Amino acid sequence: MEFYYYVNIFETKGLEYVLLICFLVLFILLVRYLSTPEKKE
Amino acid sequence: MNNTTAITSDFKRFIRFFLQELKPKGKWLTPFNIISIPVILLGTIILFIRFTQGLGSVTNLSQEFPWGFWIGFDVVIGVAFAGGAYIITFVVYVMKVEKYHSIVRVTVLNGLLAYIFYAGALVLDLGRPWHIINPIIGNSFGYNSVLFLVAWHFLLYMLAEFVEFSPVIAQWAQLEKVRKFVSALTLGAVIFGITLSMLHQSGLGALFLMAKPKIHPLWYSEFIPILFFVSSIFAGLSMIIFEGTISHKVFRNLIGEKSQHSFEEIILGMAKGAAISMFVYYFFKALIFIHEQQWELINDFWGYWYLVEVIGFVLIPCFMFAYAVKTRNTTIIRLAAIITLIGIILNRLNISVIAFKWDAVNKYYPSWEEIIVTLMVVFTEIWVFRWIVTRMPVFSKQH
Amino acid sequence: MDRRNFLKTTAAVCAATLPFKNIKAEETEMKTEFSGVLVDTTRCIGCRSCEVACSKEHDLYVPDIKNDSALESLRTTSEKQWTVVNRFETEKGEVFVKRQCLHCWQPACTAACLTNAMYKTKEGPVTWDGDKCMGCRYCMVSCPFDIPKFEYNEWNPKIQKCNMCFERLQQGKKPACVEACPTDALMFGSKRQLMEVARHRVYNYPDKYVHKIYGEHDVGGTGWLYLSAIPFEQIGFSTDLGTTPYPEYTKEFLFSVPLVLFSIPAFLLGLNLLTNRKNELSEKQGWKNE
Numbered sequence: 001m002e003f004y005y006y007v008n009i010f011e012t013k014g015l016e017y018v019l020l021i022c023f024l025v026l027f028i029l030l031v032r033y034l035s036t037p038e039k040k041e
Numbered sequence: 042m043n044n045t046t047a048i049t050s051d052f053k054r055f056i057r058f059f060l061q062e063l064k065p066k067g068k069w070l071t072p073f074n075i076i077s078i079p080v081i082l083l084g085t086i087i088l089f090i091r092f093t094q095g096l097g098s099v100t101n102l103s104q105e106f107p108w109g110f111w112i113g114f115d116v117v118i119g120v121a122f123a124g125g126a127y128i129i130t131f132v133v134y135v136m137k138v139e140k141y142h143s144i145v146r147v148t149v150l151n152g153l154l155a156y157i158f159y160a161g162a163l164v165l166d167l168g169r170p171w172h173i174i175n176p177i178i179g180n181s182f183g184y185n186s187v188l189f190l191v192a193w194h195f196l197l198y199m200l201a202e203f204v205e206f207s208p209v210i211a212q213w214a215q216l217e218k219v220r221k222f223v224s225a226l227t228l229g230a231v232i233f234g235i236t237l238s239m240l241h242q243s244g245l246g247a248l249f250l251m252a253k254p255k256i257h258p259l260w261y262s263e264f265i266p267i268l269f270f271v272s273s274i275f276a277g278l279s280m281i282i283f284e285g286t287i288s289h290k291v292f293r294n295l296i297g298e299k300s301q302h303s304f305e306e307i308i309l310g311m312a313k314g315a316a317i318s319m320f321v322y323y324f325f326k327a328l329i330f331i332h333e334q335q336w337e338l339i340n341d342f343w344g345y346w347y348l349v350e351v352i353g354f355v356l357i358p359c360f361m362f363a364y365a366v367k368t369r370n371t372t373i374i375r376l377a378a379i380i381t382l383i384g385i386i387l388n389r390l391n392i393s394v395i396a397f398k399w400d401a402v403n404k405y406y407p408s409w410e411e412i413i414v415t416l417m418v419v420f421t422e423i424w425v426f427r428w429i430v431t432r433m434p435v436f437s438k439q440h
Numbered sequence: 441m442d443r444r445n446f447l448k449t450t451a452a453v454c455a456a457t458l459p460f461k462n463i464k465a466e467e468t469e470m471k472t473e474f475s476g477v478l479v480d481t482t483r484c485i486g487c488r489s490c491e492v493a494c495s496k497e498h499d500l501y502v503p504d505i506k507n508d509s510a511l512e513s514l515r516t517t518s519e520k521q522w523t524v525v526n527r528f529e530t531e532k533g534e535v536f537v538k539r540q541c542l543h544c545w546q547p548a549c550t551a552a553c554l555t556n557a558m559y560k561t562k563e564g565p566v567t568w569d570g571d572k573c574m575g576c577r578y579c580m581v582s583c584p585f586d587i588p589k590f591e592y593n594e595w596n597p598k599i600q601k602c603n604m605c606f607e608r609l610q611q612g613k614k615p616a617c618v619e620a621c622p623t624d625a626l627m628f629g630s631k632r633q634l635m636e637v638a639r640h641r642v643y644n645y646p647d648k649y650v651h652k653i654y655g656e657h658d659v660g661g662t663g664w665l666y667l668s669a670i671p672f673e674q675i676g677f678s679t680d681l682g683t684t685p686y687p688e689y690t691k692e693f694l695f696s697v698p699l700v701l702f703s704i705p706a707f708l709l710g711l712n713l714l715t716n717r718k719n720e721l722s723e724k725q726g727w728k729n730e
């Protein structure tokens with residue numbers, strides 16, 4: 001019993017791109033956080 | 042001709058020297074020896090039973106769980122932890138970052154031994170180990186198999202690591218010519234080694250690609266190979282931090298005060314690398330989570346367990362690393378390294394054992410014999426490691 | 441020899457000397473069709489003659505079929521028995537299902553095997569060779585039906601699984617179980633023939649059968665096919681295994697291996713030379729005086 005129906009395999013692409021943008025923003029923040037010279041205690 | 046005679050006399054001298062070096066040095070009744078010797082003896086007995094009466098006599102493996110602790114822990118996790126060697130050789134020999142030069146030798150040694158012992162533990166798990174030569178000497182090449190690839194890469198990588206480490210051996214045996222020769226091979230071995238590492242680290246994950254219906258969908262993904270590769274980066278870095286911390290305590294007299302200090306700098310650098318790679322890994326996981334539309338799966342035991350692994354043992358240590366780098370706090374780094382290592386153990390065991398046939402009635406758990414043999418493998422490795430570092434110029438940087 | 445035949449032979453001779461030769465030879469070889477067996481579960485009466493025939497043929501444990509207690513619980517094939525019959529209580533009464541290796545068209549087990557001990561013969565059966573197997577059990581991990589079984593309590597363990605009586609097929613005989621079946625629930629033939637028979641039955645008795653032939657497309661098509669009166673999930677079949685042949689899941693990885701081996705060393709060397717250059721500019725130093 002096989003049913004055939006249309007499956008949109010790209011349904012989540014939009015969300016994935018949003019995630020990607022979030023990632024890039026956060027990644028830049030992280031790298032900046034890591035590479036700014038630490039304050040002298 | 043002169044050359045050959047020189048080499049043979051060198052060789053004779055080396056043999057004499059080697060026999061003399063075999064003798065133990067130092068105290069015998071250290072706490073480590075007291076624990077490890079009985080374990081190793083017991084492990085030998087268990088292995089004897091295993092080879093005479095079959096795997097079933099000492100392990101809990103079953104028809105449903107053909108791979109257990111020996112593959113899941115010794116091989117899959119052991120190799121992930123040994124990832125440090127290819128990262129450090131990359132940084133030092135390819136990128137030429139001199140700062141890490143002082144730990145190259147010990148890391149490569151660790152990697153080499155890890156491969157010999159942990160990948161070697163695969164042999165213990167084989168039902169018919171005497172046929173292990175079949176895929177190697179070529180009377181039956183199963184090119185189509187991922188395991189074929191992984192096995193070959195293990196072998197070649199061990200060779201590459203051995204070449205990388207051999208200058209130290211040559212220096213120890215005072216074979217100047219040999220040392221010159223093998224040193225010249227280093228860059229080649231490093232490049233070859235890094236490539237092989239990329240392939241077999243991911244290959245270990247690719248082993249599970251065909252087990253699609255058996256692994257819980259939260260852990261199964263067609264990107265397992267890439268996830269394994271990326272996670273081997275921070276697994277390797279954390280292992281260097283962890284293992285370096287211990288060596289710097291235990292072998293304090295072998296390591297000069299100066300490198301003791303530079304080690305702090307090294308740890309900070311590696312923590313930075315770990316934080317970044319973990320961050321990438323975390324988002325990679327998130328991407329897969331969204332792509333596979335797995336949100337319905339999250340609200341049961343396995344979903345929570347998944348969150349524990351991904352948030353508790355990836356995201357949190359990632360932030361710990363970042364915070365510690367900022368505040369130059371090596372204690373937090375060490376703590377984060379340990380959490381990361383546990384996270385790697387969890388992740389690899391989840392794929393190979395825990396979330397493998399997650400709904401099975403008779404779940405697999407390792408028998409005490411399996412654990413003893415695993416400990417035996419680890420302890421023997423430490424013995425050999427100790428034997429080598431107390432004799433060869435592993436911790437010193439001079440060339 | 442008439443003209444046409446002459447032309448044919450010349451063409452054949454030419455083809456044989458040309459590099460196409462192998463392609464030609466392979467094409468004719470491919471003409472051997474994979475054999476399989478059609479299992480019509482509506483005809484099976486659960487007599488378990490096949491279990492006995494199989495075990496006798498392969499010197500395995502011979503079950504006592506006078507005693508039905510084995511049917512009480514759901515059994516799987518084991519290292520002692522290559523095939524088992526299970527009983528299911530369903531809305532259409534008792535249904536018996538014989539299970540064994542399905543002899544997939546593109547088997548996961550042979551793709552997994554690093555020694556070629558698991559081997560897909562060109563006749564169709566998937567066989568195991570003890571002189572090659574190293575007992576890694578990767579075939580067990582990979583098989584979507586959990587068919588290969590391992591002798592855990594032997595010092596020299598074997599992988600045990602149905603080989604479709606490969607030795608008998610070589611002698612032109614049918615598999616032992618097919619021969620033993622008293623009700624024609626099992627039918628031996630090439631998959632093409634079997635599919636025709638199976639479709640025929642479904643078309644003629646549309647109310648008797650569910651309209652699916654298990655194994656037609658599942659895991660890329662299997663040599664053994666099943667017909668059933670009730671949905672396959674209810675008689676112990678996984679219907680969510682997909683239609684992708686299992687070896688395809690590793691295809692991309694295996695293909696990327698040579699790509700990585702081609703490109704990464706060159707890339708690394710390039711990187712190294714680049715940094716060399718940088719260092720040279722600053723302090724005249726190369727990796728050789730390392």
Ligand code: SF4
Pocket residue numbers: 541542543544547548549550566582583584585586587588601
């Ligand atoms: S059913 Fe399993 S053992 Fe049989 S051919 Fe398919 S993959 Fe191999």
Ligand code: SF4
Pocket residue numbers: 552553554555556557558568572573574575576577578579580599
């Ligand atoms: S256990 Fe034997 S038959 Fe199975 S994959 Fe390993 S070598 Fe091949």
